[in-house]
Amino acid sequence: MNPKALLWILANLYALIDGCQAQSKTERPHIIFIIADDLGWNDVGFHGSNQIPTPNIDALSYRGVILNNYYVAPLCTPSRSALMTGKYPIHTGMQHYVLLNWEARGLPLSERILPEYLKDLGYATHAVGKWHLGFYKKEYTPEYRGFDSHVGHWTGQQDYYDHTATEEHFWGLDMHRGLDPARDIHGIYSTEFYTNEAVKVINSHGDLLNNSEEKQKKPLFLYLAHTAVHSGNYYNPLPAPDETVEQFSGIKDYKRRRYAAIVHWLDESVGRVVEALGENGMLDESIIIFTTDNGGAAAGFDSNFASNWPLKGGKYSLWEGGTRGAASIWSPLLKKTGRVSEQLMHISDWLPTLMSAVNSSTEGLSRIDGFDSWKALSHDIPTARKEALLNIDSINDDAAIRRGDWKVVVGSALNGSWNDWYGPSGREEEYNVDLVLNSKVSKSMDSYGFFLSADQIAHLRNSATVKCDTDAELIKDAGDMKGDMIGPPIPCYELIKPCLFNIKYDPCERRNLAELYPEKLEELLSVLTKYNSTAIPPNNMPMDPYSDPSFWDYTWTNFGDKISNSKINEESCSVV
Numbered sequence: 388m389n390p391k392a393l394l395w396i397l398a399n400l401y402a403l404i405d406g407c408q409a410q411s412k413t414e415r416p417h418i419i420f421i422i423a424d425d426l427g428w429n430d431v432g433f434h435g436s437n438q439i440p441t442p443n444i445d446a447l448s449y450r451g452v453i454l455n456n457y458y459v460a461p462l463c464t465p466s467r468s469a470l471m472t473g474k475y476p477i478h479t480g481m482q483h484y485v486l487l488n489w490e491a492r493g494l495p496l497s498e499r500i501l502p503e504y505l506k507d508l509g510y511a512t513h514a515v516g517k518w519h520l521g522f523y524k525k526e527y528t529p530e531y532r533g534f535d536s537h538v539g540h541w542t543g544q545q546d547y548y549d550h551t552a553t554e555e556h557f558w559g560l561d562m563h564r565g566l567d568p569a570r571d572i573h574g575i576y577s578t579e580f581y582t583n584e585a586v587k588v589i590n591s592h593g594d595l596l597n598n599s600e601e602k603q604k605k606p607l608f609l610y611l612a613h614t615a616v617h618s619g620n621y622y623n624p625l626p627a628p629d630e631t632v633e634q635f636s637g638i639k640d641y642k643r644r645r646y647a648a649i650v651h652w653l654d655e656s657v658g659r660v661v662e663a664l665g666e667n668g669m670l671d672e673s674i675i676i677f678t679t680d681n682g683g684a685a686a687g688f689d690s691n692f693a694s695n696w697p698l699k700g701g702k703y704s705l706w707e708g709g710t711r712g713a714a715s716i717w718s719p720l721l722k723k724t725g726r727v728s729e730q731l732m733h734i735s736d737w738l739p740t741l742m743s744a745v746n747s748s749t750e751g752l753s754r755i756d757g758f759d760s761w762k763a764l765s766h767d768i769p770t771a772r773k774e775a776l777l778n779i780d781s782i783n784d785d786a787a788i789r790r791g792d793w794k795v796v797v798g799s800a801l802n803g804s805w806n807d808w809y810g811p812s813g814r815e816e817e818y819n820v821d822l823v824l825n826s827k828v829s830k831s832m833d834s835y836g837f838f839l840s841a842d843q844i845a846h847l848r849n850s851a852t853v854k855c856d857t858d859a860e861l862i863k864d865a866g867d868m869k870g871d872m873i874g875p876p877i878p879c880y881e882l883i884k885p886c887l888f889n890i891k892y893d894p895c896e897r898r899n900l901a902e903l904y905p906e907k908l909e910e911l912l913s914v915l916t917k918y919n920s921t922a923i924p925p926n927n928m929p930m931d932p933y934s935d936p937s938f939w940d941y942t943w944t945n946f947g948d949k950i951s952n953s954k955i956n957e958e959s960c961s962v963v
């Protein structure tokens with residue numbers, strides 16, 4: 388036998404033995420990032436509501452770390468831009484409103500984003516679902532920004548069955564595979580379709596791991612961005628299977644009942660994703676994040692019926708209901724799990740936090756606003772983050788910042804409306820612990836030895852539930868401030884004067900302390916001014932008539948590429 392052949396046999400033998408010892412071990416953990424759209428604070432069971440069971444989301448969250456002091460931007464596009472770039476929206480021009488379908492803009496191409504960083508580290512990167520960060524030219528779409536594949540919608544909302552998106556009189560299909568319109572899934576419920584696609588990604592990645600040699604085993608980054616629980620188009624604002632709606636007949640309000648059915652399928656999706664990770668032997672080497680993009684649209688706002696109770700306001704507002712997000716993280720890599728984190732976090736922290744979690748240097752990341760919270764989350768130690776800018780919008784003239792326990796709110800994007808407390812509280816019924824313990828997530832996790840008990844659930848749920856209205860327990864260590872925390876609410880007129888709240892003792896923003904703590908107010912306002920001086924102008928654009936899907940076979944498309952091509956054609960025609 389020639390020496391080369393012997394070497395070849397030895398090498399393959401080694402790979403075989405090695406492969407048997409650690410079948411699917413990758414050098415870095417898989418990252419499964421699940422983002423819900425417009426999910427309310429009070430629409431997950433772990434925050435205390437009994438109305439809409441979310442057993443899978445709960446089972447995942449209780450086993451990991453519930454992020455109870457976690458802030459997001461008040462709207463989809465700004466929030467997703469912060470997640471992807473690690474920067475506050477004021478630093479990318481994405482701070483005002485959302486990206487409208489007809490705008491010729493997107494998240495600036497000068498920004499390097501999360502999937503690009505992970506791809507460079509050897510990750511297989513797949514996106515399923517909503518994008519909402521630009522599509523007018525192909526360079527703005529997911530497959531040109533670090534994702535190996537994307538199937539989903541580019542715009543802010545869609546019908547869950549026909550997958551069209553509307554904007555005033557513009558109407559067209561918005562379901563894409565890469566750049567191509569996907570016309571073959573008409574009638575398939577978005578949440579189910581996206582879940583199927585996510586499971587497909589996991590299954591084929593599992594195959595890939597089992598069939599590749601040790602040093603070629605790639606970790607997976609799966610970004611699953613549901614359209615749920617955003618409202619659909621005006622002709623069917625709360626799309627859900629009627630038989631699921633029927634199951635919630637105990638909910639009197641018809642629209643809330645439909646909303647419950649939408650939430651139900653979101654929860655089921657989390658169950659199926661975790662189950663697929665389990666079946667593919669990937670669960671014990673994964674990091675799973677579940678988060679909303681912004682607060683819930685409550686009481687008919689945006690035609691939707693979320694609940695942020697007992698927090699104030701909702702989507703688009705800078706109150707806690709718009710900016711404090713329901714979220715959790717689970718991973719066997721976290722050292723202290725099964726806890727509720729009061730550590731301050733912002734959605735821009737995910738980029739550096741995940742880079743750190745996968746053992747990548749966070750050095751080149753110095754020009755971002757996010758903080759690496761990995762060690763702090765893992766070991767339950769203080770985070771480097773001391774404040775979180777919730778937004779500054781110089782067009783709406785509203786701004787808010789959380790600094791330590793304090794928060795200042797200036798102005799309103801909603802002309803001083805939508806500043807109430809919207810239910811339902813969902814506290815009337817009973818919480819079904821068995822549903823959590825028998826959920827898909829629990830079954831998969833149990834089989835890997837990640838157990839959860841009814842006692843743990845009771846304890847965690849109690850500490851994750853926000854209590855308001857001078858709750859004695861809440862203010863027991865308020866010291867000198869105790870007196871300010873009792874008695875009737877102190878009103879806030881945010882259009883007239885900045886309002887100041889102590890979120891630790893008054894998470895429901897019922898007591899405007901601006902006049903009682905003028906120095907604190909000044910301090911927070913001056914920090915806001917400092918941030919404001921670093922803001923770049925919002926990059927919103929007017930309606931571009933070429934975006935109209937009726938020009939493009941009734942699909943939302945990368946019209947910016949197509950009109951420049953047709954202009955070139957026109958020019959060459961005139962030359963000829």
Ligand SMILES: *[C@@H]1O[C@H](CO)[C@@H](O)[C@H](O)[C@H]1NC(C)=O
Nearest residue numbers: 410411593594597666667668
């Ligand atoms: C791949 O390997 C894992 C664990 O090693 C196993 O659980 C899974 O079933 C395998 N998948 C396939 C498709 O063979």
Ligand SMILES: *[C@@H]1O[C@H](CO)[C@@H](O)[C@H](O)[C@H]1NC(C)=O
Nearest residue numbers: 413414415416720744745746
């Ligand atoms: C990261 O590195 C540390 C220290 O070398 C090691 O203990 C840990 O397992 C590594 N984590 C991952 C996800 O590779």
Ligand SMILES: *[C@@H]1O[C@H](CO)[C@@H](O)[C@H](O)[C@H]1NC(C)=O
Nearest residue numbers: 799800801802803804805882
């Ligand atoms: C803003 O609210 C005030 C007071 O409720 C109302 O008089 C005014 O018309 C509103 N402005 C707009 C633009 O809606």
Ligand SMILES: *[C@@H]1O[C@H](CO)[C@@H](O)[C@H](O)[C@H]1NC(C)=O
Nearest residue numbers: 779781785786797915916919
């Ligand atoms: C930020 O600056 C802009 C002008 O540069 C101003 O209109 C706006 O009121 C400022 N906002 C805050 C919160 O300071």
